[in-house]
Amino acid sequence: MKDDDTVRQAKRTLDRIGEEGGLSATPVMKSTANSVRDHFTAEDADKNDRVEVWGTRIARGLAILAFAGLVLWMVGQVSG
Incomplete structure (x- = not known):
């Protein structure tokens, strides 16, 4: 009986946190995906220097x- 009460309380807490935006993973995932995309497309490189942009992209791909x-x-090594 105590386990059922604990489960119900945990679900209520998670629902409340979800409504407050605390467990909203979608914006975090979008932000992370955008950061990774920007990193591998060399958004931080000088756009006027095409060699630097492509060199950065190639280096990060390698x-x-x-x-x-x-x-x-x-x-x-571990499995063998």
């Missing part, structure tokens, strides 16, 4: 590939 390769190598 960094993703290197990170993915490192993760795969580490998983192989």
Whole structure:
């Protein structure tokens, strides 16, 4: 019986927080997605210097590939 009361109270609390905007994940996810997009499209690079923009994009793309390769190598080491 006590577990049911605890569950009901937790649901009420979550509903209240959700109504107040505390658990609104959508704006946070949109903000994060926009930040990641801006990072990999080199929005912080000088727009007048096309070489810098493309160099930044290429370097960040290669960094993703290197990170993915490192993760795969580490998983192989742990599982093998």
